[in-house]
Amino acid sequence: MAKQSASKTDDLKRRQEAPLITPTDLKPKATRDIAGGMNAILADVFALYLKTKNFHWHMSGPHFRDYHLLLDEQADQLYAMTDPIAERIRKVGGATLRSIGQIARMQRVKDNDAEYVDPLDMLAELREDNKMLAARLREVHDVCDVHRDIATASLIENWIDETERRTWFLFEAGRRG
Structure with a gap:
């Protein structure tokens, strides 16, 4: 019995010490470059998701319903990106974000903590x-091309299209008169 207990302890210790290595034919540099780029994208997507929800929750004015629903739809699209991005990072052998603090350190999307933001300013800020x-997704797509990571590049192409659609809708919704 003591032998079996020691064996279980040894197995547990080995599992705890073993790094999270996902088998891939990509070279270690490719894994580092792609995972690094995609983690930055993931941080930006989480930050943009929260900013979009913030503006959704604090929308006001004569176009409240339209803008409120638009931002809710866009937030859902952003949130839907997060799991596939993180899973892709793991599939290429990388480690993904682990905390809100890490997101805060990596995000390039600026927070907006203002007590009041004009609805058209909200749309313009989210548009930008x-x-x-979209531009940062293109940059990571280029990294994927260099390392011949077709699967990640393919996903990015769809996200660029979705991001351009959000940009277009925000532009059209924010036109003055």
């Missing part, structure tokens, strides 16, 4: 954030 996200 989405434009920036």
Whole structure:
């Protein structure tokens, strides 16, 4: 019985010490570059998701219903990106974000903690954030191309399209008169 207990302890210790290595044919540099780029994207997507929800929750004015629903739809799209991004990072052999603190350190989307933001300013700010996200997705796509990571590049292409659609809707919804 003591032998079996020691064996279980040894197995547990080995599992705790073993790094999270996912088998991949990508080279270690490719894993580092792709995981690093995608983790930055993931941090930006989480930050943009929360900012979009913030503006959704604090929307006001004569177009409240339309803007409120638009931002809710866009927040859902952003949130839907998070798990596939994180899982892709793991599939290529990387480790993904582990905390809100790590997101805060990595995000490039600026927070907006203002007590009041004009509805059209909300739309304009989110439009610019989405434009920036599309540009950063293109940068990571280039990294994927260099390392021949077709699967990640393919996902990114869809996210660029979705991000450009959000940008377009925010632009059209925010046009003055």
